Amino acid sequence: MSAFETTCFLWILAPLVACAQTPITLTIDPPVIRRCVNGRGRATLRWGGVGYPGGQVQIRIGGFDGVPMTGLQARSSSAETGDWVEDGMIFAAVDEDGRPIGRVQARVTCSTVPETVLNALGTDSYWPLQIGNRWTYRLNNRSVTSAYVTWRVSRGEERQGVIWWVVAVETDGRQTGEMFFRTDSEGRLYRLMGNQALLWLDPTSNPDSQARLTIQARLPSFTTAELGMFPDALQYRYQRDSLILESGTLVRGVGFVSTTATLQTGSSGGFLEGLELVDVQLAPQLRFEVPDFSLDLGIEDPRLNLTGRAPRNCALPQYCIGCFGADPPGTYRPCTRVRLRLGNWAARAGERASVQLELLDARDQVVFKVSLVPAQRATWEHFQQVPLYTGNRPPVLLPPGSYLIRAALKNEAGETLTTAAAGVVIE
Secondary structure (H helix, E strand, O other), X not given: OOHHHOOOOOOOOOOEEEOOOOOOEEEEEOOEEOOEEOOEEOOEEEEEOOOOOOOOEEEEEOOOOOEEOXXXXXXXXXXXXXXXXXXXXXXXXXXXXXXXXEEEEOEEOOOOOOHHHHHOOOOOOOOOOOOOOEEEEEEEEOOOOOEEEEEEEEEEEEEOOEEEEEEEEEEOOEEEEEEEEEEOOOOOEEEEEOOEEEEEEOOOOOOOOOOOEEEEEEEEEEEEOOOEEEEEEEEEEEEOOOOEEEEEEEEOOOEEXXXXXXXXXOOOOEEEEEEEEEXXXXXXXXXXXXXXXXXXXXXXXXXEOOOOOOOOEOOOOOOOOOOOOOOOOOOOOEEEEEEEEEEOHHHHOOOOEEEEXXXXXXXXXXXXXXXXXXXXXXXXXXXXXXXXXXXXXXXXXXXXXEEXXXXXXXXXXXXXXXXXXXXXXXX
């Protein structure tokens, strides 16, 4: 399998809150504690912020009204715990008058990976394999367009005396596979296939010719359609087999930002599949979120110009004369991307629920609907394409007007727990 056939992860980030009135951040390092003594770990609490107008800060255990861990400290400082931090323990920051500033929750998952390996994790490689890293890609192939897959680095695992980092792929919140990678001190990337360790990428100045990904160019920068410009990129080629050629781009410190596979044969040749990076989160950075569970909805653009064909075309291209079901050249099936995010969902773990996503016209008529099942993790995130047409062959574009994209979190009984909505205008 190729680089873009592999994907993975386990969500491991701790929820964090920072008050808008006092722009100071409170973080815990490491965000997931893996070094333990009798099932408990130690961490460093750090706080500060250039714009914080207040004076001194105190850290408390258990919440804003909890037991003091420190006395009054400088507004930008840090404090060490002992080996007594338990999973789920809350640390809160208050000002000198006891007013809330921010809070963070400890995550403790005692690791069996040797400490020397934990210390060797770096952030400088072209494929950063820190546990908790996550990438989301838009997937196109000959069967689907603009679907989404997520890659997660889930864990380290020892094989034949060597630690490999497990990269697992998730589609619609379900893990569909996992692969094993590691890097050496020179930044070379290896992949474990069966019991064979293969040199996958050698980014050094004099790369080994045995590396499966052959470097074609070294770029000072690379610009993606979704995320903008990144510095320091590599472009590669990889002959998967006698018929399939893969090419792609990696960015130092980020990883794979795009891949394309081409079928090199006859009338059925041409584009086979591809990935484009649309969202990335790299450890140990934390996402800010409120302590109560919440449903958030985001859209690409509140104004969708179908007349000018501004939204992307999600039609299946005509790849070959004999391809069954492909749209003919020139077919326009516009769609827009919606991002759903269910925060602090771990607090409701065990409760069966669904997220209903609908597109409604000005008369509240449903023109698109899909039901999704959120994964039981602290934060569930999902990308969904919403078609801007009805019918099939030929597709009929939605008429101009005001529309509403609405998401509702419902329990097993069908009761609505929370909703989120966004208006869009089709021109």
